[in-house]
Amino acid sequence: QVQLVESGGGSVQAGGSLRLSCEASGYAYSSVWMGWFRQAPGKEREGVACILTRGGATFYAGSVKGRFTISQDNAKNTLYLQMTSLKPEDTAMYYCAAGAGTNGLRAESYNYWGQGTQVTVSS
Secondary structure (H helix, E strand, C coil): CCCCEECEEEEEEECCEEEEEEEEEEEEHHHCCCEEEEEECCCCCCCEEEEECCCCCCEEEECCCCCCCEEHHHHHHHEEECCCCCCEEEEEEEECCCCCCCCCCCCHEEEEEECCCEEEEEC
């Protein structure tokens, strides 16, 4: 049974940086993808970044490409999202997820979800 716990959220000014972490336990090694999603109030859930757990290929939403970096440390069972040049439109609840679907940026590909960590960017 996979469990995911996010940390690292907070409030920053536009242009600042944050690093989110997601510690995984259980059988995360069996997942094809791990990813980060975000959801702002009244908005659809958006795939931000994802990584193949074996091989490490990464994919990003166009809105964050060049600013965010996803990575994994398999020895620590931890997923990271390094966020730089943050903008007010990045404000959202951020969730990590693990799954085995065909498209790592679609929520339907994931079976396991963390509780989320809030990111707020002020202008």
